[in-house]
Amino acid sequence: MECLIPGTAGQASPLIGEQAFFEALADPIRRRILVLLLESDERCVCDLHETLDASQPKVSRHLAVLREVGLVLARRDGVWMRYRIHPQLPAWALRVLFHMKDGMAYAPASSACGPRAA
Numbered sequence: 001m002e003c004l005i006p007g008t009a010g011q012a013s014p015l016i017g018e019q020a021f022f023e024a025l026a027d028p029i030r031r032r033i034l035v036l037l038l039e040s041d042e043r044c045v046c047d048l049h050e051t052l053d054a055s056q057p058k059v060s061r062h063l064a065v066l067r068e069v070g071l072v073l074a075r076r077d078g079v080w081m082r083y084r085i086h087p088q089l090p091a092w093a094l095r096v097l098f099h100m101k102d103g104m105a106y107a108p109a110s111s112a113c114g115p116r117a118a
Helices: 018-025 028-039 045-052 056-069 091-102
Strands: 002-004 072-077 080-085
Touching (some): 028 045, 028 080
16 A cells, blocks of 8 residues: 655645755765665665665655655655655756766665565
8 A cells, every 4th residue: 555645746846946955965865865766766765774874764854855845755655655756856956966966976776675666
């Protein structure tokens, strides 16, 4: 059983302010999270915290910042929380994220918490 987190279903293109966007990118863990999400359709919190070698609460706090800014969407899938890049990001924001990804080393996609939803 899956359910979208309140406030994320059917959202229109997020109005991301440039200041908030770049402030979200200021943290290296958030940048790494975004790169991992760009490489996968979705990732669960357990996978992210294992890949990043950071505690689950720390990763969850960073994901909350990214969600509040409008960069990522979250959904519950059974016991797992899965995150993905917001599919309706403005083109300028996506360009910045992909250029950022191109300039960073990243870990290959893996899943430590069960099957991924299609």
